[in-house]
Amino acid sequence: MKLESKIPSGPLAQKWDKARFQNKLVNPANKRKYEIIVVGAGLAGASASATLGELGYKVKNFVYHDSPRRAHSIAAQGGINAAKNYQNDGDSVYRLFYDTVKGGDFRAREANVYRLAQVSVNIIDQCAAQGVPFAREYGGLLDNRSFGGAQVSRTFYARGQTGQQLLLGAYSALCKEIASGSVQSFTHHEMLDLVLVDGHAKGVIVRNLLTGAISRHCADAVVLATGGYGNVFNLSTYARNSNATAIWRAYKRGACFANPCYTQIHPTCIPVTGDYQSKLTLMSESLRNDGRIWVPKKKEDCGKHPNDIPEEARDYYLERKYPSFGNLAPRDISSRSAKEVCDEGRGVGESGRGVYLDFADSIQRLGEAKVRERYGNLFDIYHEITNENAYQVPMRIYPAVHYTMGGLWVDYDLMSNIPGLFVLGEANFSDHGANRLGASALMQGLADGYFVLPNTICNYLASVGPGKRPGVEHEAFKEAEDNVRGITQRLLASQGKRTVDSFHKELGHILWEHCGMGRNETDLKKALQLIPALREEFWKNVKVPGEEDNLNQSLERAGRVADFLEVGELLCLDALERAESCGGHFREEHQYPDGEARRDDENFAHVAAWEYQGRDKKPVRHVEPLVYEEVKMTTRSYK
Amino acid sequence: MKVKLKVWRQKDTRSAGEFRLYETPDLNVNMSFLEMLDVVNEQLTLKGEEPIAFDHDCREGICGTCSLVINGKPHGPHRGVATCQTYMRSFQDGDIIIVEPWRARPFPVVKDLVVTRQALDKIMQAGGYISVRTGAAPDANSIPISKENADLAMDAAACIGCGACVAACKNASAMLFTAAKVSQLGLLPQGQPERYRRVKRMVEAMDEAGFGACTVTGSCEAVCPKNISLDFIARLNRDYLVASLKGGAKHG
């Protein structure tokens, strides 16, 4: 199979314009004749559903949540980037583009990233018009801040609740379309299979989580906006129910999974405390603007009260190693540095896996009131969880799994290799390369949903023609429905001895230890033995109480963990084959003498997209070369 | 520490429910309340019993999914936090803790502690938006908004839609929820064209969905995990009055 990225020819800055001009259009009267299924109502899915509905298509939106407003996007704190240059500090579309490509360690597609930077400015306009209460200056204009890894202030925010406000904006647009009848909303419905007819995506099988009823839905095209797969690690900053099932089952129907090993470990999370823990809490990295990160220089000081450790005995390791970026060094670099100092035995807190994030200097410089105004809610969260007052003692933080850059492979139109299957937001692999910059996921989700997909899906729809979708009586729907029923029954029938959660914890542990912040061949090979063995045990020994025909949360989780047990293996396989270090993927064998990541552009300047070959068969690794026409690949240095 | 739980168990919407007593194993005081339920559920599963169904997702107080009445109070003992932000250190060793679902007519119980809150979506669909076509917006800085108004709009917008306000209200009114959205959009210049239409429609939808009348007792504000202020209800009432004077509103 050849992966056709379908990037338009011509100069970078004109590609998107040109694409829109060359795209086929669907005339307004025909739009009504097309039905589109959108799975997911996070930033990507809600904005896409609302916009497609507004354009006149008939949309069915599915979410497993009890309301579209509860998608994981709601939890994003820090902000959203846009190249508005409202601060007149030298920002531009080109700079945002360049920063994103460089931040992604030259493993993203140039053309996609440039388009993302271009439409970023429209996103802010759109959201402000919807009533998103962005932070403002006294003059009434929008406020900005600088955010992880950027030297300009281009991040727009709404207190510490940017994701919530952007999602509520998209959700309100969705509500309007639901009221007008153009979008039909199915809440508490989980997609469990993708239906292909003659190789095209033409429908889904969903389970009503309240009644257990399984139903078939057909459409002219299917859009997955189902979020990331980071919960494969069990402990993460994701919402507990985030999962990979939608994209994984699409993968098993033939959609290629690109760069699964690109996972982001966020440097500023509250450290793990006990094995009962269900999730890890992110402390927004905006804190790094005013907080200084340090550990004691000497191991012996680690047990001391931080305020008793004098200045000269502290190692502000990021400032030391990366003088120009200091505490704002990108996420992958900050996380790895934290791991290094803890591996050296200089970590703090009970577990020894923690570093200090200290606000004493800022409080002295700005006053406590100003610090409270900027970060009050984050300090409150910290207090709530740890029972500590960060105005008086430094916070303790440690990296945690936070985001997945990998996802289903898509072309420039955001269509996967399965015709008619589109993938948006964190679920696709498209724009962040091997590492995502802060405040860029919200941007990408909304870019995909509001501005990209509505302009590209018409290419596919026009090519198949209106009114051609097969009905749900088609044999392919029956086959997919039987598949879903089979999985459910198998799970309920296995009356084993272990809980679903115990398997999830064990899988997470294997991945964190063998495929976390630092990866090497020996560990990865070990994980590739441990995971299949665990999966085998799962199917023999899992215990799923309850029934099929009503709300059964154990059953829901069992299905998701069953998929994670397969996702985890692909993640390790991809990490093993990518014998270079890039962005969030750090292979210990591939580093410079000073410990910095060593990329191998000669052999790995490509996207690796895996194609499923059937149960217990090794998937095939396809390659899409990354061609840089505009920027020169350089060693990514933040020194 | 160990506690005893009196938990509401109900098979489905139609079945009758009952309280059942469970003893927890030894707990860490730094566990969250929901982590404590996870531990209890693991035990139940191993014993071959069905675990307690409860709703949750973000576990950090922002998605509005968690919804437990703990010892008679929606979202538990503390002000300004959601259930998922409640920690076991708020309880004493040996306590008997009563755990129930939201109880309000518009929120039918689905199972055990889980209810549906689609009625809140219905209110939003009636007018909780500003009509703006994608791509049609002017430059975001072309309409300055005073910081005071933007901040106040943000205070209102902080609502997480959990429905605790409804659960706390003796009339099961959704006034605080509705008022928060009406106020957020009404405070912004972009929200003006649809302002009165919006309030009228949303209040009507609230009635239609079976929510009760607001008698401003303030029980909603007291349980709101985001401390949404009763002042917004006054704002809604003012707008509603104007909308009625402009004609057509059936409330009055």
Ligand SMILES: Cc1cc2nc3c(=O)[nH]c(=O)nc-3n(C[C@H](O)[C@H](O)[C@H](O)COP(=O)(O)OP(=O)(O)OC[C@H]3O[C@@H](n4cnc5c(N)ncnc54)[C@H](O)[C@@H]3O)c2cc1C
């Ligand atoms: C704590 C935290 C803070 C963050 N802060 C920032 C930030 O400041 N800035 C930034 O840019 N990014 C941030 N991110 C990242 C960003 O929030 C996410 O990447 C982004 O919101 C993902 O949006 P999405 O629309 O792709 O998916 P999601 O929001 O995850 O939505 C997924 C949707 O799919 C549905 N779904 C999934 N599977 C199925 C299925 N099988 N059937 C039916 N429905 C399904 C769900 O119901 C949901 O509606 C943060 C992430 C975390 C964890």
Ligand code: FES
């Ligand atoms: S679980 Fe999200 S608010 Fe409690």
